[in-house]
Structures are given as structure tokens and as C-alpha cells.
Amino acid sequence: MSAVWLHVGQCGNQIGEEWWQILTSEKVPHAEADRHPFCSPDGQLSAICVDSEPKVVRKLQKRVRRGSFRETNLIVGKRGRGNNWAYGYHGLHSASEKNLLERTMESLRKEVERRDCYCGTVLFHSLGGGTGAGLSSRLCEVIRDEYSLGQILSVTVAPHQAGESPLQHYNALLCLSWLQRHVDGVLLFQNDAVLRRTAALLAKKAPVSDMQPQVSLSAMNTYVASCLAGLLYPLKAFTTGSGISMGMEPGELLRSVCPVPTMKFLHIAQACERGTVFWDSLASSVVHSLPRASHAGQPHYSTSVLAVAHSYQEDTFLLSRDSVLRKLKQAYRCVPWNPFPLSCWTDSLNIVEPGCHSHSLTVCANHSSSAELLQQVVARAEAMYKTNAYLHWYWRYGCEEEDFQQAFETLCSVADDYSRLGE
Template identity: 75%
Template sequence: MSAVWLHVGQCGNQIGEEWWQSLTRENVPHAEADRYPFCSPDGKLSAICVDSEPKVVRKLQKQVKSGLAPNSSFRENNLIVGKRGRGNNWAYGYHGLHSASEKNLLERTMESLRKEVERRDCYCGTVLFHSFSGGTGAGLGSQLCEAIRDEYSLGQILTVTVAPHQAGESPLQHYNSLLCLSWLQRHVDGVLLFQNDAVLRRTAALLGKKAPVSDMQPQVSLSAMNTYVASCLAGLLYPLKAFTTGSGISVGMEPWELLRSACPMPTMRFLHIAQACKRQEWGLSHHEKSDSEPRAFPLREGGRCHMSLVTLSGWEKTSREHIACEGLICLGEEMTFRPTDSLNIVEPGCHSHSPTICANHGSSAELLQQVVARAEAMYETNAYLHWYWQYGYEEADFQQAFETLCSVADDYSRLGE
């Protein structure tokens, strides 16, 4: 794989911990051949971990190192940490500290990225993990996307982006979401979007947990939610044995192929992923045809599904063709099917079926409209704006962010009619 993997902020590094543990454990099928896309020739992981505080990054380093296969580890210079947080403030994360006592996180990250790019025989892009509700993941993540786009204009940028709970995680989250989403729209090629509320519900369903009261969220650990996100990414991005060359290297399906399949239009870059693991014979049409049962893959939440990619892990060829035909008939949308090996990527050693669906659909309009509406309500009352003005942000920047997201939401809504 021609990518460099970049984890930014607490959320990005916590998901990264689950991601690297799942990819580098020794019982992963075809591990030696398929580990190559995620490592440099010397065996070090092609990953850069960045946070404004050291705690999460150091925990990631410790946890992943203890479970790694031989000769795989993080490069010490790629673990970049600061000494102070960014106060859940996008502007603080974007512009950084005014003091010269702490070397700029952006400069250190770009230097590590340059070295990783030089180690790749063919660099095609960066995959960035972050959230858009806090300061480091949203603000520094936005600045990194902008800097990478300027420095490596021919490379592509795919982000794994986590949206906060709608109930609220921070008083500044609506501003942070507005500004980060507008930066992503301008500077990246695709956004794999995970919404915390949806991830919580799906994780609870997989674990068989129910909310104690109907209007309450089920009790699910943050680690379980991160594991679900990492599992979805593994089902979507793990290399394929079917495309292994004579040298034993799997060229597989790179993130850039995903972008070409599911992001054909420049204004529609927000992708949604869903996954299910079933240890019995199971078909996509089972949930799609029955109105009395919950749908495992909400492709049409809030609007029409425009483009989709389906990964089928754990199916033999005969049933794989059956599922593809059933899915095409049932879903009735333009879909690309990516059949993987009969071994299950998500649950190695289990005879289970793990379909993963990546869809570019109209529910993005609903999310963008909610972000704009809530940020506007705060902006009109001048709530918390002084926290942004003091770090160099201006009124014109807010207006541009509002216009950008409104335009994208209108495009999604119009095409989803």
C-alpha cells in the first residue's frame, strides 16, 4: 500500500491503537504478505502519532508493542507529543501555541511525514484518523490536511473522521465541527465518517446490550466502540490474497480505489460504513426485504444512496456470487462488490461472515444541516466567540465555513431527491 497512516488527537490515536493491534497480531490471515502495505522495508510501521498531550500516544505505543508480531513497532521519531492540550478549541489547535517554548507540532509532524514518504517506493496519499469535536483532532487535523495538500498536491488524502454525540461533548463542539468539516471539504478527497451515536448503537447491537430505559443510550465502553470502528476499517481496507503477486506482496484494494468507487463527485466526499458479523449463512437481502426486522446496513438513512462499495469477508466463491446478485437486486443502487478471501479478516479463526458496506448517501445532508443550524444559533448570540478571536480567527472565516457546508448540504439534498 502506498499510504502513510497519520493519527491526530486523543480520538485518532485511540482508534489507531485498535487498528494497529488488529492488523499486526500474529493470527491475522496471510500476515507476512499483507503486513507489508503497513510497514516500511525495515519492518517499522508506516504510522505517525500526534497529540498535544503525551498520555494517549504513550499508551498506544505500549499496548500495540506488546501485541505486535516480531520486527514490527512504531518509529520513535514518529511519536510526536506536546506538553499542553488545546482546550477543545479548533482555533487553538489550528494556530497552536504563541510561545516558542514548545516546538511547533505541525512542523515536527510534516518532517516525520516527509521521511515516511521518502521511505515509500511509491507514495500516493495519507490516511488521517481524527475527530472534529475537540481542539487537537479538529484544529491541528485541519491544519495538517491543508499542509499535506500544499506539500504533496498529487497525493490523495482520506480521513477517518469521528463525529461527536448529538447530546453534546463540549460547549464548543458545534463551532469545531463547522470549521473542521469545512476544511475537510476544501482539502481532502474523501471522509470515512463515523457518528458516535450510530457507532454506539451498532456496537451495542453486536454485543447484545440494551438501554436500561427506552430514551437512554445503552452502556458500551469506549474501547468497544473503537474496536468496532477499527473492524469496519479492516473489513474495508485490508489487502486481498486474490491480488497477491509472485513475490508474495498483496496489492489488494488501496484507499484510493475506494475513493474512485464511492466519491465520483468532488462535492460529495462523506462516506458511511456499516458492518455485521454473523456465524451462520446470511444474506444482505434478509434484512433489506423484511420491514419487521432492523436493517443491518442503513444505506438510505436520510436520503438516497449515491455510490456504494461492499466488502464480503468469509464467503466462499459460490455464496459470494449469490450474495452479490441478491444485494444488487435488493438494494437497487449502483454498487461495487469487493469479494475477499474465504478467511475472515475481522474475526480470524472464526467461520463467520463479515460484510462491510461503505456508502455515499444523503444522510450527510442531515448531519451538515444540523452542524450549521447549531453553530449558527450560537454564532448569532456571540456565544464563546472570544475563544476563537484570541487565537487569530476572524468573522470572515466563520462566514466562509457556513457557506461551504451549506453548499455541500444543498448538493446532497438535491441529488437525494
């Protein structure tokens, strides 16, 4: 069983580049079974890279020449989508570009047919751009319709709250509502939180000085890819007797952290350490960045929590397991109605920081802090919508008033469900 990995838009492809860099690194002693969830029988990665502009995807040509990427799976258009969800969702009406969606679905069909047993799609994209938000919304809708038995896991990046584009709130509103309707789980990364976490990691590694370390976009993408590797890299516990790894993409992960179908937005945190490991200390590092309460002072809760520990000293985690899980359960405030809110997986290979003395702890939680992002998106989009700001750009490319009304209702309903978790 394995998934197809779909990268859409500039952000989705840049994170994908870092993701595949980790997974194909020569520093990691990959077993053939570990490659199974990511590769077709011919050894090429089951990855499809899509963008309406060629500049980012063209960088992957080196991987095509090395034989890891299939050239027909690099799908590009000739012009962007203007940071406009409607433009990305409905596409261009010119004969030269209208088939971007069709070409993507054709490549996806071929990849599905190459797999021994297709289990779903992992979609990498952002909420802010026209391609990342609009085209990915259309793709997850079409994939759900054509491959209804496969699960869809979305790796979604939210833009900075300070603003990257005047249309980002509309794009995020519409894309999040489509994700809520069509995907099974959303690994949600917020650029502001990723920036803070990456800056903290760089400061920890850098020599002591008065200067704050400069955080590059590449470093932020690496952090996101590292979190994904901690969650999605195959574990020995999921390897069959024949030596084939089942992976966790996306079934086992979703079964662990999405017990309620209407709540599917997931918070991820990770901590790494070299040398002698103190798992209680790693757990403290993970929960340090966790939002504990809303701006209104309402405590956050979790429906479920998954902890994945990677260490060459796997037995040391098992000795500390109870105290680590107790700390996580307390910090994440697991709801009382879930009888088994905590899951724990371990493995002796740490792909996050390859080396004989490295350890990582990655925690994925269905956490009510996601409601704050949804509420912020709704509030800012609604303020613009009431003044008719920029709406003509959405009407121009096929968007309708019903799309906005349904999006507002969907996100308000989800945010309300999360806010009532502690009741």
C-alpha cells in the same frame, strides 16, 4: 504503493490503537504481501501518532518496545488545545510547542521517503476536540499543498449530538469545511450511530436479560476499527503477480465511492456472522441501520455503493451476489444518473472476526444522510454565532470572521448538493 497512517488527537489515537491491534493480531494469518501497504521496508508500521497531550500516545510505548512502532513517530506536546479549533489550528506561540506541526510533517516526509511509491495519507481524528479538529485541519491543508499527487482519506468521528463540549459545534463546522476543501474522501462515523450499533451487537452476543449492555468507549472504537478493516485490508484481487498487495488505501476505495468530487462524505455499515452464512440475511442486517429518510421525510439517495464480503466460503457469496446487490441497490436508492453505482469486492480471509467459520459484509456508500449532520452542525453553530457565544476564544487564537463565513457557505452548499440527489 501504500499510504502513511496519521493519528491525530485523543480519538484518532484511540481508534488507531484498535486498528493496529486488528492488523497485527497473531490470530490472523498475515501474509508478507498483506503487510506491505502498512509497513516500511524495515518492518515497522508507517504510522504517525500525534497529540498535544502525552497521556494517550504514551500508551503506545509498548508497541515501540515490540518493534512495530517507530519511537520518533510518537509526537506529543505538553499541554492540550482546550477543545478549541483555532488553538489547535494555529498552535501555541511558545518556543517549546510551536513545532508540533513541523515535527509531524518531518516524520511524514521521512515515511513518504521510505515508501516505494507513496499514494496518500489516511488521517484518523475527531471533529470535537481542539487537536483532533484544529490540528488535523491544518495538517490536511499542509499535506495537500506539499504532496499534491497523493490522496487524503479522512476517518472522522463526529461527537454526540447531546453535547460533549460547548465548543464542539464550532469545531465541527470549521473542521468539516476544511475537510471538504482539502481531502478526497471522508469516512464519517457519528458517535450516536456507533453507540447504537455497538449496543445492538453486544445485546446480540450477551445472554438474554432485562439489563441493557453497557457500551464502553473501547467497544465503540473497536467497532469503528472493524469497519475500517473490512474496507481497507488488502484483497487478493488487488495483489500483483509479484505477490505485492496494492491495498485499497486510499485510491481504489475513493475511485469506487466518490464519483463526484464535491460529495465526499461516506456512510459505513457492517454485519458479521459465524457458522452457516446467509448473505441475504447479512445484507438485511447492514441496511437495517441505514437512515432511509430525513427528519423532513425526504428520501435519502446514494451516488455509489461499495460492498466488501469476507468469507472462507467465498464462493457462497458469489452465488448470492446478484440478490445481495439488488437488495443493497434498493435500500441505498442509487441515483439513476450513475451507470455503475455498485461495486463488489470479495476475499477468503475475514480479518474482522478471524476464524475458520466467520463471514463479514462491509458496505461503504456516498449517502445523502451525511447532509443531516452538516445541517445540524450549521444550525447549532449559527445559533451560537449570532449571539457571539464563545467567539472571543477563537479570535484570541488567530481565527477570523471570514473563517466562519466561509465554513457556513461551504457546508450549506454541500448539504444542498446532497439534498438534491434524488431530483
